[in-house]
Amino acid sequence: KQEVTQIPAALSVPEGENLVLNCSFTDSAIYNLQWFRQDPGKGLTSLLLIQSSQREQTSGRLNASLDKSSGRSTLYIAASQPGDSATYLCAVKGSGNTPLVFGKGTRLSVIA
Amino acid sequence: GAVVSQHPSRVICKSGTSVKIECRSLDFQATTMFWYRQFPKQSLMLMATSNEGSKATYEQGVEKDKFLINHASLTLSTLTVTSAHPEDSSFYICSADGQGKNIQYFGAGTRLSVL
Numbered sequence: 001k002q003e004v005t006q007i008p009a010a011l012s013v014p015e016g017e018n019l020v021l022n023c024s025f026t027d028s029a030i031y032n033l034q035w036f037r038q039d040p041g042k043g044l045t046s047l048l049l050i051q052s053s054q055r056e057q058t059s060g061r062l063n064a065s066l067d068k069s070s071g072r073s074t075l076y077i078a079a080s081q082p083g084d085s086a087t088y089l090c091a092v093k094g095s096g097n098t099p100l101v102f103g104k105g106t107r108l109s110v111i112a
Numbered sequence: 113g114a115v116v117s118q119h120p121s122r123v124i125c126k127s128g129t130s131v132k133i134e135c136r137s138l139d140f141q142a143t144t145m146f147w148y149r150q151f152p153k154q155s156l157m158l159m160a161t162s163n164e165g166s167k168a169t170y171e172q173g174v175e176k177d178k179f180l181i182n183h184a185s186l187t188l189s190t191l192t193v194t195s196a197h198p199e200d201s202s203f204y205i206c207s208a209d210g211q212g213k214n215i216q217y218f219g220a221g222t223r224l225s226v227l
Contacts, residue, residue: 031214032214032215041203041223042220042221043118043205043218043219043220043221044156044205044218044221046218049215089155089156091156093214093216095214096214097143097144097161097163097209099146099148099158099161099207099216100146100156100207100216101158102148102155102156102157103155104154104155105155
């Protein structure tokens with residue numbers, strides 16, 4: 001059974017710092033991996049989707065990498081801003097009509 | 113991109129009542145939809161997989177008679193929380209599998225509060 005782990009569970013950084021969020025998964029037979037943002041009491045915002053054949057995806061200040069064979073992904077946030085404060089969720093998908101399996105998330109606080 | 117509409121966004125009800133949550137794929141057909149539940153400060157946990165025209169598949173520990181799922185068309189799945197109790201208070205969120213794309217599109221979620 002696929003398990004997704006995110007480290008750290010919570011992170012507080014001063015504004016302007018670059019930071020890395022980690023995600024690991026136990027079954028490397030994934031179809032894709034996705035990073036989401038969730039604001040308190042809100043739904044999910046998809047940030048980046050990496051297909052299993054890809055190594056990384058970039059969007060603005062965000063860069064996500066994927067090492068499928070080792071079961072790891074990282075989300076890099078450059079020049080963090082207070083508006084980046086949220087919970088970041090990593091989720092992996094197997095092939096076919098299978099659901100996403102989520103990690104518990106990293107709660108990020110960026111202090112002005 | 114594909115849009116999934118979930119309604120209502122917030123519901124407050126008395127203990128013992130039933131609540132229906134709708135999940136619609138607006139611009140694509142979804143043979144498979146998923147229902148997740150999220151308790152405060154926890155991650156999303158899959159409750160059930162809803163397949164159009166067939167019975168839903170429930171995850172271990174999820175009562176199928178309490179959480180009724182109907183997926184009668186390719187664009188609509190409903191989750192009914194029957195005889196809701198305070199412990200059912202949670203954030204419920206649905207997703208739809210874009211046909212052939214292996215990408216899930218999420219609704220905005222429904223926050224259920226049972227008094």
